[in-house]
Amino acid sequence: MLDARRIRTDAGMVKNSLLDRNADSGLVDKFLAADEKRRKNLAVSEEKKGLRNKASANVARMKKAGEDAAVIMEQTRALGDEIKVLDDELRDIEEEIQFILLHIPNVPHETVPVGKDEGANEEIRRWGEPREPGFLVKPHWEAGEALGVLDFERASKVTGARFTFYRGLGARLERALIAFMLDLHTLKHGYEELIPPFIVNQHSMTGTGQLPKFAEDSYRLEGSEGYYLVPTAEVPVTNFYREEILDAQRLPIYHCAYTPCFRSEAGAAGRDTRGLIRQHQFNKVELVKFALPENSYDELEALTANAEEVLKQLELPYRVVTLSTGDLGFSSAKTYDLEVWLPSAGMYREISSCSNFEDYQARRANIRFRREPKAKPEFVHTLNGSGVAIGRTTAAILENYQNADGSVTIPAALRPYMGGIDTIPAI
RNA sequence: GGAGAGAUGGCCGAGUUGGCUGAAGGCGGUCGCCUGCUAAGCGAUUAUACGGUGUCAAGCUGUAUCAUGGGUUCGAAUCCCAUUCUCUCCGCCA
Numbered sequence: 396m397l398d399a400r401r402i403r404t405d406a407g408m409v410k411n412s413l414l415d416r417n418a419d420s421g422l423v424d425k426f427l428a429a430d431e432k433r434r435k436n437l438a439v440s441e442e443k444k445g446l447r448n449k450a451s452a453n454v455a456r457m458k459k460a461g462e463d464a465a466v467i468m469e470q471t472r473a474l475g476d477e478i479k480v481l482d483d484e485l486r487d488i489e490e491e492i493q494f495i496l497l498h499i500p501n502v503p504h505e506t507v508p509v510g511k512d513e514g515a516n517e518e519i520r521r522w523g524e525p526r527e528p529g530f531l532v533k534p535h536w537e538a539g540e541a542l543g544v545l546d547f548e549r550a551s552k553v554t555g556a557r558f559t560f561y562r563g564l565g566a567r568l569e570r571a572l573i574a575f576m577l578d579l580h581t582l583k584h585g586y587e588e589l590i591p592p593f594i595v596n597q598h599s600m601t602g603t604g605q606l607p608k609f610a611e612d613s614y615r616l617e618g619s620e621g622y623y624l625v626p627t628a629e630v631p632v633t634n635f636y637r638e639e640i641l642d643a644q645r646l647p648i649y650h651c652a653y654t655p656c657f658r659s660e661a662g663a664a665g666r667d668t669r670g671l672i673r674q675h676q677f678n679k680v681e682l683v684k685f686a687l688p689e690n691s692y693d694e695l696e697a698l699t700a701n702a703e704e705v706l707k708q709l710e711l712p713y714r715v716v717t718l719s720t721g722d723l724g725f726s727s728a729k730t731y732d733l734e735v736w737l738p739s740a741g742m743y744r745e746i747s748s749c750s751n752f753e754d755y756q757a758r759r760a761n762i763r764f765r766r767e768p769k770a771k772p773e774f775v776h777t778l779n780g781s782g783v784a785i786g787r788t789t790a791a792i793l794e795n796y797q798n799a800d801g802s803v804t805i806p807a808a809l810r811p812y813m814g815g816i817d818t819i820p821a822i
Numbered sequence: 823g824g825a826g827a828g829a830u831g832g833c834c835g836a837g838u839u840g841g842c843u844g845a846a847g848g849c850g851g852u853c854g855c856c857u858g859c860u861a862a863g864c865g866a867u868u869a870u871a872c873g874g875u876g877u878c879a880a881g882c883u884g885u886a887u888c889a890u891g892g893g894u895u896c897g898a899a900u901c902c903c904a905u906u907c908u909c910u911c912c913g914c915c916a
Contacts, residue, residue, distance in 0.1 A: 400878090437873055441885045448885090451897040455841040464896075471896040640832090768851060769868075 396496040396759050402426055412502040415509050415720035426495045433488045440481040447474050497607055501755040504692075504729040508719045515719035516732070522703065523712030525736045526795065533801070534739035535793035536670035539565060541801055542793075542819050545671070556668070557660065557675045561789075564819045568792070568805070569678060571812035572785050573653050576680040576705055580782055584701045586651035586682060591631030593654055597621035599634040602760030604726035604752075611661045624657035628681035629779045634760055636685065640772050641764040647694055648685040651782060653678065671786040672744065678785035684778040685762065688754065691776035692729075695751040699731045702747045702782045708808040711791050712736040714743050728753045733783065735791045746787045749780030 413420040450471040457464040508517045539545030544565025550558040580586040600606040614624040667673035686694040706713045718730040727750040734743035754774035763772035796804040801821035
């Protein structure tokens with residue numbers, strides 16, 4: 396969330412940034428009113444508490460001296476009742492403020508293009524040339540079913556829509572991609588691997604910004620109060636340091652993690668209903684960074700480059716896009732999307748999203764650092780990016796590496812992870 | 823799932839006949855002193871949040887915080903209730 400003081404002193408700027416995001420800028424005025432009320436109330440309440448503390452000390456002194464304190468005690472009792480009323484009001488006001496703060500999105504960075512939707516996104520570079528295969532490339536779900544490596548039909552019987560079985564070399568390919576990406580990031584890019592819980596509590600979901608506003612996007616477990624299936628490893632990995640104060644010397648901290656991701660995809664009805672693009676469960680390797688504020692934008696460039704390296708090594712053509720204010724995620728200050736080429740669709744599709752959240756998540760999750768042993772704690776900057784989405788990578792390979800006979804060549808970088816297998820043969 | 827024990831400052835650990843205890847003591851950290859040398863010793867210091875004041879700089883000041891949330895009381899780390907978590911034993915189990 397945003398710093399309350401920043402909203403107080405920079406209300407106009409925050410309002411404008413909300414407008415750029417198509418968000419409700421009225422939240423700012425609501426906040427200012429509640430904040431004003433809170434401080435007024437607080438001053439009165441604290442003054443009365445101060446009086447009560449003094450009176451109580453007097454009671455103690457008098458009793459020790461053997462005097463009768465009944466008069467003071469009676470007076471102070473009334474004071475206590477007044478304080479209780481004020482504090483009840485205060486609690487309501489603070490709840491309201493908290494609610495407002497949790498619903499105000501991050502302020503976009505000044506370099507983010509202003510625009511109302513994804514049409515205003517800016518492509519900043521491309522890598523690789525889409526092949527000209529000379530035949531009609533089958534969409535990956537047709538190719539995968541024909542090769543016997545994907546089974547959507549049985550998945551819908553066993554579970555429902557937007558699930559799949561990976562089978563045989565398909566399962567192996569998915570597993571190889573996970574191992575390949577984790578090795579790349581841990582051995583070459585310096586990330587420390589975590590295998591986190593795949594279930595998190597509501598505090599973690601709030602810390603990274605999934606709650607309270609986007610509850611319907613996640614799967615909540617019944618029976619266990621406030622437990623959610625992870626929608627992304629970002630949640631458990633970022634919350635790894637929740638409520639902690641880190642030494643500046645340890646920064647930046649890099650973590651990577653593989654998890655399955657579970658998303659209800661509410662609101663995506665009718666979109667990408669076929670194939671691996673939009674599943675309720677998908678695999679992903681995630682990169683997470685904790686950085687010094689002054690370095691976080693350099694770290695974002697480096698993080699994005701780390702994700703790009705995956706696609707380069709797999710030789711999958713892609714482009715990098717800066718999301719505009721209208722397309723930017725709720726918690727993010729700046730996001731680069733990596734979009735991989737999908738021949739069957741003849742277009743680039745998102746395969747990774749790399750964001751700098753600045754101190755927005757850190758403030759929610761209370762992740763701080765100290766520059767010096769006695770310095771005041773400051774909020775770290777958090778970043779994360781897909782490194783990259785596994786299912787969409789499998790889809791991209793099934794299409795970009797598809798041969799005329801329907802077989803699929805395994806990218807060279809992946810063969811060591813496939814036991815030397817270089818082709819998924821056509822049946 | 824059953825029975826029991828516990829949760830105090832960066833860490834360890836006092837404090838449960840309620841009253842200068844934000845909290846003894848120790849360790850660790852920082853600063854200074856001293857010592858003929860990376861040992862030891864001496865002194866000082868050592869939380870966070872939110873308000874007020876201030877050149878929203880230092881400082882000063884108020885309030886709150888002894889797992890969390892309520893309650894009792896003039897006053898609670900200390901009493902009561904609920905919740906969460908941890909540990910031990912039993913059961914179950916990959």
